[in-house]
Amino acid sequence: MFEIALEILFILLMASAVVCAVYWGAVTGHVSMTARKLPTARDGIALAELSPPTQKVCVIVPCHNEAGNIARLIASLKDQDYDRLKVVLALDRCTDDTLGVARDAIGDDARFEIVEITQCPDDWAGKVHAAHTGYESTEHARNSEVLIFTDADTWLDPACVRACVALLNDRGLDFLSLLSTLNAQTWYERIVQPITAFELARQYPLLRVNRSDSRKRAFANGQFMLFTSESYKAIGGHEAVKSAILEDIVFSRKIMHAEFAGGLLLADNMLKCRMYDTWEEYIRGWKRIYTESANREVKRLRRYANRTPMLCTALPLSCVLLVLLSIVAADESSRLTHLLFGGIGFAAWLIGVGSVYRMSRAPLIDVPMVLVGAVLTGRIFKAAADDLVAGTPTQWGGKSYVRKAEDM
Numbered sequence: 387m388f389e390i391a392l393e394i395l396f397i398l399l400m401a402s403a404v405v406c407a408v409y410w411g412a413v414t415g416h417v418s419m420t421a422r423k424l425p426t427a428r429d430g431i432a433l434a435e436l437s438p439p440t441q442k443v444c445v446i447v448p449c450h451n452e453a454g455n456i457a458r459l460i461a462s463l464k465d466q467d468y469d470r471l472k473v474v475l476a477l478d479r480c481t482d483d484t485l486g487v488a489r490d491a492i493g494d495d496a497r498f499e500i501v502e503i504t505q506c507p508d509d510w511a512g513k514v515h516a517a518h519t520g521y522e523s524t525e526h527a528r529n530s531e532v533l534i535f536t537d538a539d540t541w542l543d544p545a546c547v548r549a550c551v552a553l554l555n556d557r558g559l560d561f562l563s564l565l566s567t568l569n570a571q572t573w574y575e576r577i578v579q580p581i582t583a584f585e586l587a588r589q590y591p592l593l594r595v596n597r598s599d600s601r602k603r604a605f606a607n608g609q610f611m612l613f614t615s616e617s618y619k620a621i622g623g624h625e626a627v628k629s630a631i632l633e634d635i636v637f638s639r640k641i642m643h644a645e646f647a648g649g650l651l652l653a654d655n656m657l658k659c660r661m662y663d664t665w666e667e668y669i670r671g672w673k674r675i676y677t678e679s680a681n682r683e684v685k686r687l688r689r690y691a692n693r694t695p696m697l698c699t700a701l702p703l704s705c706v707l708l709v710l711l712s713i714v715a716a717d718e719s720s721r722l723t724h725l726l727f728g729g730i731g732f733a734a735w736l737i738g739v740g741s742v743y744r745m746s747r748a749p750l751i752d753v754p755m756v757l758v759g760a761v762l763t764g765r766i767f768k769a770a771a772d773d774l775v776a777g778t779p780t781q782w783g784g785k786s787y788v789r790k791a792e793d794m
Contacts, residue, residue: 392715396724399711402704403731409697410738417741420592426654427564430549430556439551444472444530448516452538453482454663460491460498462541468548471497474527476520478503478512499524510628513608517633518624533618535611536657540566543656550612553651560617560646563606563634564653565592567747569660574668574762580748581759582672582766585694589679595638595650604642605650605679608634610657617646631780631789632678655747673770674780682792684771691767698739698760705731 445463449456456475463473475488477500485502492498501523506515517535521527532551536542543549554562568583570576590605597603611634621640630636641648662668680686708728716724739753773780774791 399704399708400727402701403708403727406701406705406731407734410734413738414741417745421745424592424596424651426652427549427656428654430553431545433556434548434552439555441531441551442470443468443532443534443547443551444474444527445534445536446474446476446517446520446527447536447538448476448478448513449484449538450478450512451480451482451484453484453487455539456484456488457491458541459538460488464495465544466547467544471547472526473498474501474520474524476501476503476516478516499526511631514624514628514630514633531615533613533615537609539661540609540657540659546656549656554612557649558647559649560614561641561648562612563650564610564657565607566609566653566657566659567655570749574665576752577755578759578762580743580746581698581756582763584742585763586679592650602642604638606634606638609659611637620644631674635678669766672766673773676767677770677774677789682774682789684774684791687767687771691764695761695764699757702732702735
């Protein structure tokens with residue numbers, strides 16, 4: 387009886403190893419193809435040297451209680467090497483010293499303008515209203531040919547604006563967004579964040595987002611959205627997405643449906659971001675992102691909650707178990723086969739995760755932590771689904787939102 391059970395276990399582990407090798411081999415291939423076919427924001431520097439952009443650009447930054455972040459962003463904007471740049475800071479109902487910190491950081495730089503916002507209409511999302519007010523209240527924004535909306539917790543390489551406008555021109559785009567290079571200081575940023583971001587990118591693959599045919603999948607990152615003024619006005623600006631909790635995805639869909647050309651590229655350290663200061667904020671923020679990116683579908687969120695730890699944790703651990711059992715329990719005739727299957731499966735996982743980390747500029751030394759990070763990411767998916775079912779309000783940008791599941 388023991389021998390039969392052991393044989394069945396070996397068969398199951400061999401099957402898991404095959405699935406692991408196939409899945410993570412496909413991930414490696416997809417990452418490699420993406421790197422070959424798409425430029426990054428850093429590639430825009432060379433384009434800007436060959437054909438310097440000349441458009442007037444306005445950067446609009448909605449800010450809600452960003453005293454701890456705003457000085458770093460302002461410093462990076464002051465360092466931009468693009469000479470046709472204006473900046474509008476839209477301070478949204480701030481109760482901390484964001485205004486004082488911003489004024490000190492700006493100094494006498496005439497390129498900057500501050501707009502203070504004291505209230506938000508009930509039918510507007512806070513961040514969306516702040517961005518809208520920043521645009522409508524200033525001639526800098528209304529007279530610009532290119533608009534960039536970025537977040538206060540980002541910071542830009544000195545060549546970022548110049549490079550991105552050059553990419554916009556070179557690729558014939560009306561809209562360009564960047565996937566920022568995420569900070570990796572705290573334990574959750576190192577252990578959980580890479581796989582959390584990967585799961586979002588897996589739902590919206592870069593190659594599909596950048597297509598121009600019927601297979602295109604609309605997606606954008608609100609940390610950096612660059613519009614031509616014509617496309618922004620044509621789709622109705624922020625008023626057209628005023629109630630959206632994840633306005634970036636809605637914007638990308640409107641751009642696509644209006645048949646404007648949109649793109650999403652990796653920042654490659656040209657745009658950096660630290661999204662959340664605590665683990666609690668991290669969970670709350672990613673629950674919001676996952677819920678909206680899954681179109682508020684409970685079944686979809688639960689499916690991701692199970693699949694993520696299965697593919698990223700259970701499969702590679704099955705490969706390890708297969709190798710160990712092969713050493714201690716397999717007979718001579720099958721031991722080598724079991725070792726090869728287990729070793730190839732685990733190697734495929736290691737290479738696949740490593741390719742994801744390399745592309746996202748995450749520390750490669752943290753790759754083994756995916757085994758834990760995937761489990762915690764699965765729990766975030768589950769918590770997002772549970773919140774939808776329970777009708778738990780989402781706190782974001784100084785307001786509370788109750789979202790309803792779309793598949794219940």
